[in-house]
Amino acid sequence: xxxxxxxxxxxxxxxxxxxxxxxxxxxxxxxxxxxxxxxxxxxxxxxxxxxxxxxxxxxxxxxxxxxxxxxxxxxxxxxxxxxxxxxxxxxxxxxxxxxxxxxxxxxxxxxxxxxxxxxxxxxxxxxxxxxxxxxxxxxxxxxxxxxxxxxxxxxxxxxxxxxxxxxxxxxxxxxxxxxxxxxxxxxxxxxxxxxxxxxxxxxxxxxxxxxxxxxxxxxxxxxxxxxxxxxxxxxxxxxxxxxxxxxxxxxxxxxxxxxxxxxxxxxxxxxxxxxxxxxxxxxxxxxxxxxxxxxxxxxxxxxxxxxxxxxxxxxxxxxxxxxxxxxxxxxxxxxxxxxxxxxxxxxxxxxxxxxxxxxxxxxxxxxxxxxxxxxxxxxxxxxxxxxxxxxxxxxxxxxxxxxxxxxxxxxxxxxxxxx
Ligand code: 5AD
Ligand code: SF4
Numbered sequence: 001x002x003x004x005x006x007x008x009x010x011x012x013x014x015x016x017x018x019x020x021x022x023x024x025x026x027x028x029x030x031x032x033x034x035x036x037x038x039x040x041x042x043x044x045x046x047x048x049x050x051x052x053x054x055x056x057x058x059x060x061x062x063x064x065x066x067x068x069x070x071x072x073x074x075x076x077x078x079x080x081x082x083x084x085x086x087x088x089x090x091x092x093x094x095x096x097x098x099x100x101x102x103x104x105x106x107x108x109x110x111x112x113x114x115x116x117x118x119x120x121x122x123x124x125x126x127x128x129x130x131x132x133x134x135x136x137x138x139x140x141x142x143x144x145x146x147x148x149x150x151x152x153x154x155x156x157x158x159x160x161x162x163x164x165x166x167x168x169x170x171x172x173x174x175x176x177x178x179x180x181x182x183x184x185x186x187x188x189x190x191x192x193x194x195x196x197x198x199x200x201x202x203x204x205x206x207x208x209x210x211x212x213x214x215x216x217x218x219x220x221x222x223x224x225x226x227x228x229x230x231x232x233x234x235x236x237x238x239x240x241x242x243x244x245x246x247x248x249x250x251x252x253x254x255x256x257x258x259x260x261x262x263x264x265x266x267x268x269x270x271x272x273x274x275x276x277x278x279x280x281x282x283x284x285x286x287x288x289x290x291x292x293x294x295x296x297x298x299x300x301x302x303x304x305x306x307x308x309x310x311x312x313x314x315x316x317x318x319x320x321x322x323x324x325x326x327x328x329x330x331x332x333x334x335x336x337x338x339x340x341x342x343x344x345x346x347x348x349x350x351x352x353x354x355x356x357x358x359x360x361x362x363x364x365x366x367x368x369x370x371x372x373x374x375x376x377x378x379x380x381x382x383x384x385x386x387x388x389x390x391x392x393x394x395x396x397x398x399x400x401x402x403x404x405x406x407x408x409x410x411x412x413x414x415x416x417x418x419x
Pocket of ligand 1: 318
């Protein structure tokens with residue numbers, strides 16, 4: 001039985017697709033990457049922006065066409081859009097066999113294998129199949145923040161933290177099967193709390209796992225980035241010096257309308273605190289342009305913030321009105337063309353800053369975890385998350401950490417040699 005998973009959306013969806021894939025392998029199913037080879041086509045969907053939903057609709061449409069030639073193929077739609085628009089998907093696409101929303105994620109593997117009466121062949125939660133160096137685990141689902149533009153609290157529901165004992169044992173399994181780096185995921189990862197165990201103590205416990213080299217986590221809400229957590233990043237050797245800290249806007253008026261619960265001054269003070277305690281910290285962010293009521297002046301505040309802070313990287317999005325959200329009741333008054341213009345200004349500025357940062361890394365030495373080997377090139381990452389390419393003929397370096405001297409930079413990538 002061969003299956004294909006197509007994933008739209010964020011890192012959490014990518015992670016959940018991986019987890020699903022591991023579960024399906026435990027039932028003897030085989031993953032393929034060419035759609036014509038698949039008996040089961042699974043689409044993992046996203047609802048954060050309207051564009052992501054349109055992309056999913058057109059994918060399902062294409063797969064339906066394929067099913068006309070291969071009627072035995074099963075089509076399964078999972079994830080956020082399946083949660084939000086399950087009924088609409090079933091009505092519009094008659095040949096979709098199964099729709100499983102993100103709230104039912106825990107039993108989706110079971111539902112899929114029930115379609116075929118497959119028997120479990122491996123008892124491990126995580127399959128031994130994956131030997132990837134970097135792995136991820138979702139430790140908290142949902143979100144209680146209700147940022148006014150965001151559909152996540154409606155689709156994924158209230159925050160639910162996974163049992164810390166399960167997280168630790170899954171992480172141990174990952175390390176046993178070759179993982180060197182684990183990324184902890186959650187929409188609001190640092191508000192993790194299970195009983196008396198908070199995020200800081202969970203991270204401390206995971207770092208005790210022998211054989212684990214690195215730990216990352218995302219996404220952080222500025223209001224939950226505590227001093228304890230900053231101290232932990234500064235002192236715990238295994239925690240990577242990288243924080244993804246969505247700013248969304250540099251205008252206090254817009255931040256208030258977004259219900260972000262902080263001002264730009266608070267955000268900037270947090271950045272300064274991080275940088276004063278962890279000199280080599282890499283900070284990345286998310287920005288939304290064209291939020292309802294965002295004036296040229298508001299936008300210029302965001303642009304100025306980018307120039308002042310010099311983020312190591314960022315994602316920029318054009319505001320997209322989402323059903324049920326508070327912002328959907330505001331007037332979406334920034335014209336699309338203007339949103340596009342602001343989007344490209346932010347992108348250009350970010351690329352400029354990023355290439356300056358990359359250039360400043362040339363001639364220096366960084367710790368790099370080698371993750372991959374392809375056509376005589378080792379691919380690795382610095383603790384800050386930058387990709388580094390190293391010429392080599394040996395794949396034995398994969399999974400090890402080396403000091404790498406950076407000899408060259410190109411746009412966003414670095415090239416270097418093992419010291
Ligand atoms: N429109 C545009 N961008 C959005 N994001 C979330 N909701 C929306 C929306 N309605 C962005 C935010 C968030 C990232 C994951 O997606 O920047 O941090
Ligand atoms: Fe959405 Fe805000 Fe929650 Fe992030 S913190 S998932 S933007 S509501």
